[in-house]
Amino acid sequence: MSTFARTGFNASAYSASRPNYPSKLFEYIFNYHKHSGSARWERAVDLGCGTGQATPHLSPFHEVIGIDPSEGMLQRARTYVTSLDIAPSGKEERFKFLKGSAEDLQLTVEDGSVDLLIAAQSGHWFDWSKVWPETQRVLRKGGTAAYWVYAEFRLPAYPSLTPLITSYHQGSDSRSSVGMYFQRPGRTILERMLVDVPDPASVLGEKSELGDVQRMYFCGTDIPPPVTLPPGHNPQPSLMRKEMSWRDLLGYFRTASALHTYHEKHPEDLDSEEDARFLADDIEADSKRQASRVKADADDSEASEDISIRGGDIAIRFWKDLRQGVLESNPSAPVGADDKVQVDWPLALILTRRN
Incomplete structure (x- = not known):
């Protein structure tokens, strides 16, 4: 705590x-x-x-x-x-x-x-x-x-991904899990x-x-x-x-206490090479989001807090593993950064x- x-x-x-x-x-x-x-x-x-x-x-x-x-x-x-x-x-x-x-x-x-x-x-x-x-x-x-x-x-909707979720949170391999840092x-x-x-x-x-x-x-x-x-x-x-949107799900991952501790112990992970999976789609999603934020500012509306979806740290890798797993289960599933997914x-x- x-x-x-x-x-x-x-x-x-x-x-x-x-x-x-x-x-x-x-x-x-x-x-x-x-x-x-x-x-x-x-x-x-x-x-x-x-x-x-x-x-x-x-x-x-x-x-x-x-x-x-x-x-x-x-x-x-x-x-x-x-x-x-x-x-x-x-x-x-x-x-x-x-x-x-x-x-x-x-x-x-x-x-x-x-x-x-x-x-x-x-x-x-x-x-x-x-x-x-x-x-x-x-x-x-x-x-x-x-x-x-x-x-x-x-x-x-994707119970086959539960082992991947469990491994990320409870595993002992620091390359793919934050389990040891809770x-x-x-x-x-x-x-x-x-x-x-x-x-x-x-x-x-x-x-x-x-x-x-x-x-x-x-x-x-x-x-x-x-x-x-x-x-x-x-x-x-x-x-x-x-x-939730996939973007917000990544934001949820970033609230984990273990991730904060993980990056204190492994700061080099934050400088990992960018994960290229879904990269073109994510860049396009960010561009659309930025355009909508500019319009919202022009309309004097309150824009929501942004969540960065770029990079290659362990949270990004896990996030993209899940999106890839969803596509393998259902090739037509929406997995764009701002598409929605049911979470419980x-x-x-x-x-x-x-x-």
């Missing part, structure tokens, strides 16, 4: 390229919360809130607090929430963002004061020997905790969709007041390696799916409530 806490980390690019959380996920969480028998809707807390992608979904609660160790992320979250049309009004009073960690909330959250505690795409970094006690301490009676992560992306064991816990996170009772023992634990796996029938679901847990239909992410969710 240290990559995201660095002062120079580009939180804006990170936010723009990440997938959005579907409303159905929050409907599922809110329905679980409603059935506690004593559910209240006063305060919600987003642990490891990052750039605030999940935080606005907590608007049914009267007060919302986002907590993150990175000031850059918090500033981006404040800006993001302020830009949204959230009812009722008074966003500045209702949404607060504080610097802190999930393992120690003593200075930010009082005992028994939280109705919903969430962690979106941050729980794989947690020290659960500390987070479960803090969860129990801050939750109100009848309060809910919902912790989830999404694993490596997939191209659902922080472990956090990344492994994410790849395994939180199956290694202990139940609260195994940490809290007889003092545990956290019950009705549910583990949900929204990954369809294509369970990502190296996951083996616990006995009795059947996969649910995938929830997180997004249509397997999602794992842990729910519990304080009795």
